[in-house]
Amino acid sequence: MKSFRSVLKAACTLVIAGACLTSAYAAPLRVGYWTSGTSLGFGAVLEAQKFFEKQGLQVQFLHFPDVNGPTTALASNAIDLAFGTSLAGAFSLSQQGVPVRMVAATQIVDAEIVVLADSPIHSAGELRGKKVGMSPIGSATTGVGTAVLDGNYGLKLADYRLVAGDEPRLAQFLVQKNVDAAVMRPTTVAQVPDSAQKVRVITTLSDQWKQMTKANTPPYIGVAVMRSEWLKDNPADAAKVLAAMRQALAFGAANPDAVVAILKKAGNMSDEGARFYGDHWTTMNTVSFKSGDIDTLKRTFEVFKAAGTLKGELPADLFYQKPYLDSEAVK
Template identity: 80%
Template sequence: MKPLRTVIKVVLALSIIACSITGAYATTLRVGYWTSGISLGFGAVLEAQKFFEKQGLQVQFIHFPDVNGPTTALASNAIDLAFGTSLAGALSLSQQGVPIRMIAATQMIDAQIVVLADSPIRAPSELRGKKIGMSPVGSGTTGVGTAVLDGNYGLKLADYRLVAGDEPRLAQFLLQKNVDAAVMRPTTVAQVPDSNQKLRVIATLSDQWKQMTRASTPPYIGVAVMRNEWLEQNPNDAAKVITAMREALAFGAANPAAVVAILRKAASMNDQGARFYSDHWTAMNTVSFKQTDVDTLKRTFEVFKAGGTLKGELPADLFYQKPYLDSEAGK
């Protein structure tokens, strides 16, 4: 009997260990973000400074070279959290019945319509029949860009040719005259050698949006989205996720030199581009989910819907403010 008791004790001990290991893996937060767009800098700082880990979270970062990668991964349950993910893509996922909740607005529009310095094009109204470089369809920037061209100038997608590419490629397209104009972030423009002499800004999407909506606030293009399963399995940790992101935001604002160093290493940015990104840190990044933010997101959905980018209605429970409110309250 004694050997049997020993075997039982060993089995029970192994079971406890197995359950502990399983529990650890179950609570791992799989985080995905797009590394060729606006979320790059914020993600690089989050990783380098280990803000999630400092909150006691086990985390696995997954990088996507394509703007639609994080939303696709959310849909297939390959990640639990995507931040800086395309607002248009996230809204579309929710309409398809994917079990997700939006927990924060994380990136604001910070893009310009740019042409070559010697281009005859002086205003967005002159883009009819032209080739315009933008991020791939599905990105928040392209959603806003196509919406303002339609809303302010009556330019439908059929009235110009949209040439898709990531931002470094768009800059290349423009310089090689493969497109007549491109929608790019100032950080990308700053990385073009002698950009002040070679390129000219004809409009900013933020100003164009305010003109179209008659609102004082710019739209969000990137949001933080979580799958319901992780939220349900880790109800006490969701606020820690928001706290980690808020601390990353504050760190970037207070430590511009550190942001430059991180971007040079993680993104192979040149000094000028990294400094420009650091200088624009608070113009691009945020972590907020107050009622005014939710109202802005709902308004953006209606604009996308009116422009044909999205259809239908949003799930009533899509906007989940509790983690953000708990984080603000220090819970």
């Protein structure tokens, strides 16, 4: 009997050790985000303040210089989570049958149509036949931009020349007069030298969207999307992921000076650009997935579809609220 108990005890010890070892070497959550757009600040704060790690999650961050990088990585199973990823890209992924679920809205449209101060252009309706700088096709900002130009002014893509580039390049194009107008975030505009004297805002995408939809709700352009396999394999951790993101949002709102310091280091931003981002944290970032948010996302899909950016129908199971709702109980 003593021998059997000794063997049983040894076996239990091995099982416990094995479980601990498995936990210690569990595959990390692979998180990807675009580092040349709106998600830069949110991602930099998440990394610097280790909000995922504080929830007990192992995490590996992957950075993508191209707006379509996170969606491509989701499709190839190179990452488990993308936040701030293009809404249009997320819709397209789900339509293609990629096993993903949308778990939160994370970025609000925050872009302006700008021209040089001495430009003869004073309205978005005057962009016919002009060169207009925007993010590459696939960006949700460009999806909104092309939709409002069509919906409010009847301007199809064939009616103007879309010049694609990341935002620093778009600012360069504008200053060098390689484009007649550009769609850029206020944070990028603020980094143009002497922007107050050199650049003029003719409208915002938010105002144009509200005019087109006759609604007061601005569209989301960035969302958090997770691979379905990870959600299935880690049901208890999904809420922790959303809790960490909500904590990062609250931290940025309460600590703009810390956001500035983080962005200057991670994004190599100027003092003025980083300060503008820190001051506008809550107008660019959110972590929300209430029923009203989902209604707005569905409406945005219909607008994209009407403008020809997307086709077909949305999968019925794309929107997955459970992690967000469960995160409300996580501290």
